[in-house]
Amino acid sequence: MSIPEGAERATVAAGCFWGVEHLYRKHFADKGLYDARVGYIGGDSADPSYKAVCSGNTGHAEATQLIYDPARLSYTTLLEFFYRMHDPTTLNQQGPDRGSQYRSGVFFHSPEQEAVAREVTRKANEQWWGGKIVTEILPAQEWWDAEDYHQLYLTKNPHGYECPSHALRPFPELK
Template identity: 45%
Template sequence: MMKRALKYLAGLLFLYSCAYSQSDYDESFAHLPAPRKGEQVATFAGGCFWSMAEGMLELKGVHKVVSGYSGGTTKRPTYEEVGSGSTGHAESVQVYYDPAVIDYATLAEAFFYAHDPTTLNRQGPDIGTDYRSVAFYRTPEEQKILTQVIAKVNASHHYHNPVVTEVVPFKVFYPAENYHQGYYRQHPESPYIQSVSMPKVRKLEKAMGDKIKPAFQVKG
């Protein structure tokens, strides 16, 4: 993730990343839980999964978010393999939510606010196909909702350019290494979290208003 970001921000920011001193982190793969009774699952990719996971977790009705990889061909890829661009995966999040509290359309709307869906294969300093914007649908109804939300976002002119997000059928999601799970909250002192991830999360909080859990709602 940050190997490319460091080149982009060289001389401006001194950024530590998940690539920094990785021997100190738990590189075993996280557990992928099965949905609980009444839960549904949604999968999105929108740049670095550190901020996307935090943003989606702050939504009312979201119980758990797992960071991982989707959209590629290699089975059980590692972070390094995904970052090389050779596996076809994008950094993704799997969202476990209660449809009685938050529906898929609201999740999709939050997704489009949680990153910039108009930049192809790039999110800010993070460049490559592994940072591309993808919405994975599981049913024809989800596909229809995504199409409608994209049309709504484009019509709103919230972004200067049109949405380039891929809308593709879900196939498989592989959980990322344990050190990526909850990284945003575990490393608030990280310059990358403060300068890149945090503004994205704050943007989502402001955009989604009362859809955000009370503890994270923007005051004033």
């Protein structure tokens, strides 16, 4: 997909990427989200495959890259949603999915995104998660799209596997 002029990119990892992509699309499709792609980031191998990433040997995380209109949808809103929709307190794990590929991470694309990520994480840690957040906050490295059959997986397979820890938590607004 070509990125519309003025659009921005956000990249998050929150366990199995199928559910993450699905929840972002479901909640933000009509609020300024242009696209959500699943793929791999944060590792050290070139052109990783799903099989290689699942081995845990590439260093990559299963991740979701969001393309959005910052005039309609803020990075802060996307990150607050991120902390509501998964468990950021489990190291290298979401529900029954275990391994470094299932880690929690925010991969920032600018110094401004880094500042927002650190502030939202601080607030979520204090107000929602009791100081237990283990989410990595790192500069975005090269992005690799996952194979085509992973894109829109839960739309194409409505009864497919969805990590049980991917659920929107009814936390109060962050202050």
